[in-house]
Amino acid sequence: MGDFFEYLKSQWSFAQEHPALAFFLLVVGYGIVMIGFFSAFAGPVTWVERRVAGRMQCRIGPNRVGPHGFLQWLADGLKNFLKEDLIPNAADKILFRIAVYPVFAGVFLTFVVLPLGPWIVGADLSVGVVYLLAVTALVVTGIIMSGWASNSKWSLLGGIRSAAQMVSYEVAAGMALLTAIIPAGSLSFQDIIEHQGGWPWQWLVVYSPATFLAFFVYFTASLAEGNRTPFDLPEAESELVAGYNTEYSGMRFLFFAFAEWANLYVIGAVITAVFLGGWRIPGVDIATQTNNIWLQFAGAAIFLTKASVLVFVTIWLRWTLPRLRVDQLMLMCWKYFVPFGIGLVVLSLFWQVLAAAVPTWVTSAISVLLTLAGAALVAGMFWRAWYNIRAGKDAPVYTWLI
Amino acid sequence: MHFDEIVARLRERFGDLVGEADEPDPARPSLLPGVFVRADSVTDVCRFLHDEPAMAFEHLSCITGTDFKDSIHLAYVMTSYVHRQVIALKVKLDRDDPSIRTVEEIWATANWNEREIYDLLGVYFEGHSDLRRLLMPDDWVGHPLRKDYQEQPDYHEIPTTRENPLGKY
Amino acid sequence: MENALNKQAVSDDLMILNMGPQHPSTHGVIRFVITGDGEVMQRAVPHVGYLHRGIEKLAEGLPYPSFVPFTDRVDYLAAMFANHGYAMAVERLLGIEVPRRAEYLRVIVSELNRIASHLIGVGAMAMDIGAFTPFLHGIREREKLNDIIEELCGARLTYNYIRVGGVSFDFPQGLDAKIRAFLDTFEPLMEEFDRLITVNEILVKRCANVAVIDAETAKSYGLVGPNLRGSGVDWDLRRDLPYSAYPDFEFNVCLGRGFRGTLGDAYDRFIVRVQEMQESVKIIRQALDGLPEGEIKGKLPRKLKPAKGEAYGAVESARGELGYHVISDGTDKPYRVKIRAGSFNATSIVEHASRGLMIADLVVLIASLDVIAPEIDR
Numbered sequence: 001m002g003d004f005f006e007y008l009k010s011q012w013s014f015a016q017e018h019p020a021l022a023f024f025l026l027v028v029g030y031g032i033v034m035i036g037f038f039s040a041f042a043g044p045v046t047w048v049e050r051r052v053a054g055r056m057q058c059r060i061g062p063n064r065v066g067p068h069g070f071l072q073w074l075a076d077g078l079k080n081f082l083k084e085d086l087i088p089n090a091a092d093k094i095l096f097r098i099a100v101y102p103v104f105a106g107v108f109l110t111f112v113v114l115p116l117g118p119w120i121v122g123a124d125l126s127v128g129v130v131y132l133l134a135v136t137a138l139v140v141t142g143i144i145m146s147g148w149a150s151n152s153k154w155s156l157l158g159g160i161r162s163a164a165q166m167v168s169y170e171v172a173a174g175m176a177l178l179t180a181i182i183p184a185g186s187l188s189f190q191d192i193i194e195h196q197g198g199w200p201w202q203w204l205v206v207y208s209p210a211t212f213l214a215f216f217v218y219f220t221a222s223l224a225e226g227n228r229t230p231f232d233l234p235e236a237e238s239e240l241v242a243g244y245n246t247e248y249s250g251m252r253f254l255f256f257a258f259a260e261w262a263n264l265y266v267i268g269a270v271i272t273a274v275f276l277g278g279w280r281i282p283g284v285d286i287a288t289q290t291n292n293i294w295l296q297f298a299g300a301a302i303f304l305t306k307a308s309v310l311v312f313v314t315i316w317l318r319w320t321l322p323r324l325r326v327d328q329l330m331l332m333c334w335k336y337f338v339p340f341g342i343g344l345v346v347l348s349l350f351w352q353v354l355a356a357a358v359p360t361w362v363t364s365a366i367s368v369l370l371t372l373a374g375a376a377l378v379a380g381m382f383w384r385a386w387y388n389i390r391a392g393k394d395a396p397v398y399t400w401l402i
Numbered sequence: 403m404h405f406d407e408i409v410a411r412l413r414e415r416f417g418d419l420v421g422e423a424d425e426p427d428p429a430r431p432s433l434l435p436g437v438f439v440r441a442d443s444v445t446d447v448c449r450f451l452h453d454e455p456a457m458a459f460e461h462l463s464c465i466t467g468t469d470f471k472d473s474i475h476l477a478y479v480m481t482s483y484v485h486r487q488v489i490a491l492k493v494k495l496d497r498d499d500p501s502i503r504t505v506e507e508i509w510a511t512a513n514w515n516e517r518e519i520y521d522l523l524g525v526y527f528e529g530h531s532d533l534r535r536l537l538m539p540d541d542w543v544g545h546p547l548r549k550d551y552q553e554q555p556d557y558h559e560i561p562t563t564r565e566n567p568l569g570k571y
Numbered sequence: 572m573e574n575a576l577n578k579q580a581v582s583d584d585l586m587i588l589n590m591g592p593q594h595p596s597t598h599g600v601i602r603f604v605i606t607g608d609g610e611v612m613q614r615a616v617p618h619v620g621y622l623h624r625g626i627e628k629l630a631e632g633l634p635y636p637s638f639v640p641f642t643d644r645v646d647y648l649a650a651m652f653a654n655h656g657y658a659m660a661v662e663r664l665l666g667i668e669v670p671r672r673a674e675y676l677r678v679i680v681s682e683l684n685r686i687a688s689h690l691i692g693v694g695a696m697a698m699d700i701g702a703f704t705p706f707l708h709g710i711r712e713r714e715k716l717n718d719i720i721e722e723l724c725g726a727r728l729t730y731n732y733i734r735v736g737g738v739s740f741d742f743p744q745g746l747d748a749k750i751r752a753f754l755d756t757f758e759p760l761m762e763e764f765d766r767l768i769t770v771n772e773i774l775v776k777r778c779a780n781v782a783v784i785d786a787e788t789a790k791s792y793g794l795v796g797p798n799l800r801g802s803g804v805d806w807d808l809r810r811d812l813p814y815s816a817y818p819d820f821e822f823n824v825c826l827g828r829g830f831r832g833t834l835g836d837a838y839d840r841f842i843v844r845v846q847e848m849q850e851s852v853k854i855i856r857q858a859l860d861g862l863p864e865g866e867i868k869g870k871l872p873r874k875l876k877p878a879k880g881e882a883y884g885a886v887e888s889a890r891g892e893l894g895y896h897v898i899s900d901g902t903d904k905p906y907r908v909k910i911r912a913g914s915f916n917a918t919s920i921v922e923h924a925s926r927g928l929m930i931a932d933l934v935v936l937i938a939s940l941d942v943i944a945p946e947i948d949r
Contacts, residue, residue: 057707153588157610157930229701230773238596238699239931322773323701325931326610427880430666434883434896460790461806463885464911466896479883479896479911483790483804486811488883490896511793514919522627537620537948546628 030122034111042261043073049261049315056319076254083250088151091247095149099142100248100255106138107259107266114269115189116303117279117296118289128189129177132270133170136225139259140166143234143244146256150247158243161326162227162234168333169224169231175341176218179348180204180211180274183355193278194286205275206370208355208363210348215275217341219310222267224329227260229318233326264314268307279303403456403485405435411457412437415450419443421494436477436490444478444493445503451480451491452508458484462509466490467519469549474500474523500525522547585613588930592621596699596934599944601918603937605930615925615933617918623948630908635661635875636735638908643729645893645910646946649688651681652888654733657908659814660884660895661735662869664877670866673737674816679858680720680732681815681886682851683750686757687716688889689797689844689851696841696938697768700777705768712760715753722746735875737868747859754852761848769845778841779832782924782936786835792923793916796891797847798940801827801840808887815886820857822850837939844941876903890914890941914946 014022047062047070054061062069087096110132112122125131140163147159184192184204196203205215224231235243245256272278279299281289289295324332355363403411409423421438439447451459459480466477478491495502504527505512516527517536524545527533535542543554553562586609591602600621606613626645630638642657643650655677662669669677694709717727724732724740732739768774784794789802799806807824809817825846827839877899885894891913900906917940925933 053703057704058711059707153586160609232701233931236701236931238701239934241595319704320767321702322697322768322771322777323931324773325777325929327929328776424881427666427878430663430878430880430882432663432666432882434663434881436881461795462793463883463892463894464896464909466898466907466909468898468907468909477881477896479894481812481892483806483811488812488885490881490883509793510788510791510923511916511919514915535620537623539620546625 027122034122035108038108038111038262038265039258041265042258043077044070045261045264045311046073046076046257048312049318052312052315053319056316080250080254085250085252086247088247090151092149092151095145096247097252099146099149100252100259102138102142102145103259104142104255106135106140106142107262109135109138110266110270113189114266115193115273115279116300118190118286118299119296120279120300121190124188124190127187129181129187129192129274133174133177136266137166137170139263146248147244150244152247154240154242155244155246158234158236158240158246161240162244164326165227165231165233165329165333166225168330169221169337172333172337172341173218173221173225175338175345176214176221177270177274179214179341179344180207180218182345182348182352183207183211189273189278192274193280196277196280198277198280198282198284200277200374201364201367201371202280203275203277206367206374208348208351208366209370210344210351211275212370212374214341214344214348215271217337217344218275219267219271221333221337222270223314223317224333226263226267226314228264228267228314230321230323231329232318232323233329236323264311265307267314268310269303271310272303272306276306403487405437405487405489408451408457408489409437411454412439412447412450416443416447419447434479434488434490436492438492438494441493441495441502444491445505445508447491448478448505448508455484458482459489460484462505462511462515463488465512465515465519467523467525467547469497469523469547471497471549473497474525476502476519476525478505495525501528502526503528504530506530521545524548584608590615590930590933591618596937597944598695598937598942601942601944601947603921603933605933607930610929610931612925612928612930612933615921615928617921619918619944619947621948622944624945626949627908627910630905632904634903635877635905638905639734640729640731642895642910643731644945645912645949646888646890646914646943647728648691648943649684649889650728650730651677651684651733652886652893654730655681655815656884656886656888656893656895657897658733658735658884659886660882660897661875661877661905663882663884664880664897664899665735665871665875667736667869667871669737669815669869671816671863672741672865673867673869675858675862676738676742676867677733678816678820679750679855679862680723680730680738682855682858683716683720684730685851685889686848687713689848690716692797692889692938692941693764693768693841693844696778696837696935696941697774699934699938700774702768702771702774705764708760708764708767712757719746719749719753722749734868736871737866741867747862750855750859754855758849758852761845765845769842775831775838777931778838778935778939779830779836781832781837781932782928782939783833784835784920784924788920788923789835792920794891794920795913795916796887796889797825797843798840798913798917799891800825801843801939802835803827803839808885808892812885814884816858817854819861820854822854825850837935840939840941874903876901885911888913890917890943890946893946910949912946912949914940914942914944917942918947 051061062072065071065075087093113125113128113131115121143162144159147155184195186192204211206212227234245253279302281299281302284295289299412420419440423437424435427433451457459482461481461483463479463481468475474495474497476493481488504516516530519525520527520533521535521538522545544551556562585606588605588607590605591597592600602618603615605615626641629641639654642653645653690709690713694706698706721727722743723746724730784802786802786804789799789804803826805824805826810824825843827834827843830842831838879899879901881898883894883896885892894911896909897905898907924936
């Protein structure tokens with residue numbers, strides 16, 4: 001943002017005369033554009049989710065509003081705005097009302113540091129990753145507030161589950177991020193992205209075995225942080241009715257749902273930025289990309305594409321997997337993910353020492369090998385899915401089970 | 403074991419506590435065979451039928467309570483898994499003050515079956531661990547499966563009957 | 572009682588949680604009063620009666636054949652069995668024979684209905700564990716079954732098909748081939764279903780060793796059907812107290828074996844249902860192959876007036892023994908009809924089996940028992 005402002009100053013006389021006012025206008029404008037943009041992102045994601053779910057479940061999904069039902073999210077939004085904002089009589093009315101804002105703010109504040117290009121970023125904070133972890137913790141506060149203020153036991157259970165789950169998995173997620181930050185040597189998202197290259201074998205995910213494993217740990221942990229299946233216990237509809245947002249209706253409910261789907265993008269974007277090369281274009285160096293506004297937009301498109309693929313994977317998982325039980329969830333975090341994450345951090349540190357000692361081609365070869373392993377994993381997943389779709393007829397029966 | 407033999411064994415064991423047994427009907431071979439016992443001996447007889455290896459009626463299918471206007475009959479329909487047989491053990495109760503020992507200790511399922519009968523027929527089960535109404539609300543008046551049951555006109559100011567909507571046409 | 576519970580809870584610092592009558596996973600209007608310490612329950616007491624329609628009382632005012640449509644409402648997911656049990660009890664009371672073709676048709680529709688009901692049972696269990704997709708895959712198959720049965724008797728849910736003395740309609744032309752075509756596609760789809768959910772590790776972790784009901788407890792509580800067999804008790808009315816045309820067919824009785832945990836856990840009950848569907852497919856194939864020609868309705872007097880007596884007709888429904896104890900006093904109306912339904916016993920065991928479980932496990936327990944509310948309350 002600062003670089004962009006300097007660029008503006010050189011182009012635009014108003015900015016030279018009133019730099020403070022111009023900077024203020026720029027920040028506000030960027031904020032409006034970003035919130036508008038990600039609102040417009042979260043909305044269609046709900047449509048994608050429902051259509052994908054429909055396909056998976058042998059039904060159609062929304063297809064009435066707009067082409068293929070694409071505008072369904074607008075219709076839903078409008079409907080929710082028109083609904084009565086019910087507040088239960090016995091609820092803590094003030095807390096009940098304000099509980100949605102921390103949730104909403106917690107998700108949307110992350111967009112400040114999530115970059116789409118060298119200049120397309122709210123603020124390139126030097127503590128970006130820490131900031132991200134800090135503001136996502138706001139979401140927990142909001143959810144606990146809503147669970148408590150609803151004065152319903154189901155909501156309370158949902159809120160408490162959510163608190164336990166999000167706080168625990170933040171530790172695991174933090175460990176996994178740390179593993180990737182060590183080789184990058186910076187907490188700023190821009191620095192982390194600049195440390196990586198455009199090609200897959202230059203990404204941090206394949207930098208070392210530690211980061212490779214940290215990718216999976218972070219993905220799983222961020223699913224749990226985002227209350228997505230198989231970790232959607234706070235709103236487990238078959239157990240807790242709807243969890244913390246049971247008593248909400250209308251616009252406030254919409255905010256919860258909105259934050260949840262915006263959070264999907266945050267999950268994808270953080271992984272893209274830290275592990276998958278962010279906005280880097282293959283074969284283009286940073287200076288070229290910075291100086292060409294169109295290349296910046298191309299980088300943004302690449303970033304969004306990667307993030308969208310990850311969003312799709314989370315949707316896919318949601319409509320495939322059952323849900324864990326709350327004790328199994330905590331057990332998985334504290335007994336497996338956290339120790340494993342600490343091990344990864346240590347391994348990552350050793351790897352730094354080791355990588356400095358061996359010739360460069362060794363580390364490059366390992367990266368290429370890991371890339372191939374990752375590609376094989378993705379290919380295997382697609383083969384498996386294809387097999388399940390097409391070859392069901394000749395597939396073997398699970399005879400060992402019967 | 404044939405039903406006659408079961409009755410014979412019961413008579414041998416319990417003497418005149420055992421009452422009349424159903425005669426087989428040649429035209430209708432698959433009727434449910436039943437034998438009457440005295441109400442105060444029901445736990446002993448049931449215990450015997452359940453524990454005796456030659457009978458082994460491990461499964462209490464249901465308890466049917468019937469209001470016969472002069473008395474209330476309970477029929478304990480039981481199944482033997484080992485001998486693949488279904489019989490009914492029947493008791494006759496006084497209609498004005500029906501009361502009988504529970505068989506809950508023998509079959510845990512009797513708990514709910516007896517609650518249902520208490521609810522719908524007003525039979526009191528002595529020694530029952532949790533004798534509450536099962537299907538009707540706790541403050542319901544009357545026992546609906548009795549033949550002379552008259553429904554209260556309203557329940558908590560909600561009328562229990564309504565006009566036939568087709569009546570006015 | 573409710574107040575007593577509350578007092579106890581306050582003194583022990585326990586929380587009373589009211590699950591139902593409107594709750595997504597109580598499978599109908601049942602209420603469970605959960606006494607628990609946060610997520611861990613001390614016990615869950617079922618409260619039933621929300622769907623009590625007094626079907627047994629209604630029977631006392633209706634002629635014998637007129638009661639058949641009411642039996643549909645005893646178990647709306649598997650109404651064929653409810654028809655069949657009542658028809659069988661009245662036939663025993665009348666002492667009449669049912670034509671072979673009618674018996675075969677009864678078996679075919681019953682087994683089709685068993686598949687439909689088990690699809691809902693296992694699908695709803697998966698849904699309660701959080702996997703929504705398998706449920707809709709089950710529903711998709713059930714739709715096809717509904718279409719088949721609709722073509723046969725004109726109804727998709729409350730069939731009123733099996734009547735006293737026989738069945739109401741013969742096979743329309745081409746239905747035989749349709750059923751066979753369905754079975755041919757159904758078997759591979761069951762394997763797909765297995766790959767999707769049955770062997771899913773999260774499902775196994777959620778169900779194995781959860782809510783274990785040992786054989787003695789199961790017998791004592793009068794559990795029947797897949798719930799009883801899930802506990803390892805080898806009992807199936809179709810084989811052990813044969814009725815209708817079942818003696819003619821070869822099939823296995825599927826038992827729980829502690830597949831991935833303890834014998835009698837929720838996963839065993841789940842697997843037993845999955846396997847029973849495959850056995851049903853076998854039975855239907857055999858019945859279609861051996862379907863005899865002939866009448867579909869026995870010779871009945873115009874007015875059914877059984878002589879005095881009592882009969883008990885029990886069928887192996889999708890939820891186990893569904894028995895009708897019909898008492899006749901010699902008139903054209905039954906003096907008393909007692910319906911013995913599997914879900915009634917299955918619900919009564921919840922209080923015993925739920926001790927020390929977590930709320931999420933209670934949902935699994937209820938789903939694994941495949942409880943359906945109208946059968947409890949009747």
